[in-house]
Amino acid sequence: GAGVSQSPSNKVTEKGKDVELRCDPISGHTALYWYRQSLGQGLEFLIYFQGNSAPDKSGLPSDRFSAERTGGSVSTLTIQRTQQEDSAVYLCASTRTSGGRVTDTQYFGPGTRLTVL
Amino acid sequence: AQSVSQHNHHVILSEAASLELGCNYSYGGTVNLFWYVQYPGQHLQLLLKYFSGDPLVKGIKGFEAEFIKSKFSFNLRKPSVQWSDTAEYFCAVNLKGEGGKLIFGQGTELSVKP
Numbered sequence: 001g002a003g004v005s006q007s008p009s010n011k012v013t014e015k016g017k018d019v020e021l022r023c024d025p026i027s028g029h030t031a032l033y034w035y036r037q038s039l040g041q042g043l044e045f046l047i048y049f050q051g052n053s054a055p056d057k058s059g060l061p062s063d064r065f066s067a068e069r070t071g072g073s074v075s076t077l078t079i080q081r082t083q084q085e086d087s088a089v090y091l092c093a094s095t096r097t098s099g100g101r102v103t104d105t106q107y108f109g110p111g112t113r114l115t116v117l
Numbered sequence: 118a119q120s121v122s123q124h125n126h127h128v129i130l131s132e133a134a135s136l137e138l139g140c141n142y143s144y145g146g147t148v149n150l151f152w153y154v155q156y157p158g159q160h161l162q163l164l165l166k167y168f169s170g171d172p173l174v175k176g177i178k179g180f181e182a183e184f185i186k187s188k189f190s191f192n193l194r195k196p197s198v199q200w201s202d203t204a205e206y207f208c209a210v211n212l213k214g215e216g217g218k219l220i221f222g223q224g225t226e227l228s229v230k231p
Contacts, residue, residue: 031217
């Protein structure tokens with residue numbers, strides 16, 4: 001079927017505003033990941049979902065960042081009170097699992113480019 | 118701390134030259150290994166992966182990589198590059214049996230001159 005999709009593709013916001021980024025994983029993929037790609041920091045893991053629960057949130061950089069997943073499908077990454085250092089490309093990936101274990105590679109979406117002015 | 122190191126930040130080659138990009142990781146456990154590629158303006162795509170078995174793995178577009186466990190390395194190779202291979206290449210690792218989060222190297226930008 002279709003690949004991982006993300007929206008919006010680009011988001012420009014002002015410092016201090018909240019933003020929501022959306023990810024639609026590949027149908028049937030129970031594991032979903034958020035990563036951030038920025039100059040100087042490379043690709044960083046943010047959070048992992050297995051179904052609707054997030055057993056690993058270790059990469060979220062501050063409490064301004066949160067994410068949820070509903071229906072085992074769509075996920076939303078929310079950044080509150082955005083700062084200029086939040087400017088980056090936010091990537092979503094999904095993969096299949098079996099018995100709760102990851103059994104395949106991750107397939108990445110096109111990303112959302114966030115610019116905080 | 119767990120990390121992945123890519124030795125070359127920017128590599129410039131002429132068409133038909135051979136390519137080898139280095140990747141080393143520091144993990145104590147059993148790992149899965151990946152190379153992803155990001156062509157200009159496109160999203161990350163899988164080039165190849167190693168989960169188990171033959172340590173020499175072949176991927177798309179003539180790329181291959183060899184897992185050398187004793188050296189904690191997973192170097193990417195291609196015998197003859199093309200202009201269309203111009204892209205950024207990322208080595209990544211995850212631990213078997215865990216949630217599968219990928220730890221990425223810093224990336225290597227490859228520029229192939231026609």
